[in-house]
Amino acid sequence: MARIPLEDNFNDVINKTQRGLQITDADLAQRAEVTAEDLAAVKAGQPLDAVIRRVAFALKLSAAALEALAHKRWYPQQPIFPAGFAAFNTVHEDMTVNSYVIWDGRTRVAAAFDTGATCEPMLDLIRAERLSVHYIFITHTHDDHIADLTRFAAETKAQVWASELEPAPLPGAQTFKENAHFHLGPLAIKTLLTSGHSPGMTTFYVTGLSWPLAVVGDSIFASSMGGSATHFAEQYRNNREKILTLPRDTVLACGHGPVTTLGQEKQHNPFFAR
Numbered sequence: 001m002a003r004i005p006l007e008d009n010f011n012d013v014i015n016k017t018q019r020g021l022q023i024t025d026a027d028l029a030q031r032a033e034v035t036a037e038d039l040a041a042v043k044a045g046q047p048l049d050a051v052i053r054r055v056a057f058a059l060k061l062s063a064a065a066l067e068a069l070a071h072k073r074w075y076p077q078q079p080i081f082p083a084g085f086a087a088f089n090t091v092h093e094d095m096t097v098n099s100y101v102i103w104d105g106r107t108r109v110a111a112a113f114d115t116g117a118t119c120e121p122m123l124d125l126i127r128a129e130r131l132s133v134h135y136i137f138i139t140h141t142h143d144d145h146i147a148d149l150t151r152f153a154a155e156t157k158a159q160v161w162a163s164e165l166e167p168a169p170l171p172g173a174q175t176f177k178e179n180a181h182f183h184l185g186p187l188a189i190k191t192l193l194t195s196g197h198s199p200g201m202t203t204f205y206v207t208g209l210s211w212p213l214a215v216v217g218d219s220i221f222a223s224s225m226g227g228s229a230t231h232f233a234e235q236y237r238n239n240r241e242k243i244l245t246l247p248r249d250t251v252l253a254c255g256h257g258p259v260t261t262l263g264q265e266k267q268h269n270p271f272f273a274r
């Protein structure tokens, strides 16, 4: 698959944090002791290191990680799964969205996470690998993640599951609570409530593949996190408490941008690197 660009640039990270913490530009310039002009330049995408460092400090972001992002010095190393995991990146309006399939190589039973803008490439894989899809799990019910659900559910005849806390019930879907367990042959799937970006945003923690896997939806991205102007603190706290406490070699399958690993995010994500 072609290299997927990072979801957020360094100035997106700054803007997201400001919105989340409700800090105005004037306020931030003052706290960071930078001029309004310098702040505006950085927010427009100019990688001025001295300004970035001060802004990072004022927003409690990692200065080193933010600078690396500004100079495009970092991209996550892609973990390799010999089998049982596939990632899909499809175009939805002016952006792209990810969806994923996992399966057990012996019994050929599979689960999918979200549908992508179109489920066509997932159906191709399912046919090629002769998989039987038991579950379609929905990370959250924002349009881009469920765009092709009706068709995907009809084609696979799989059970559809989403969090009971998502605002609009999905037709035909069953709902789970936090810490629910599902099994797929030898694979175990546990639901972690990582709300913030949406009220029922769920991370699916999968064990039994080559690496522990967390399908995180829009909770966290490679070098960024899910935006929510109103629930930023909640998303941040859930990411810290429920995702970053997973084993260091856990692969993070994000709703947008490239796949990454927890170890890499602990070093390179401006929100979480220390």
Ligand SMILES: [Fe+2]
Pocket: 097, 142, 144, 145, 218, 255, 256
């Ligand atoms: Fe999304």
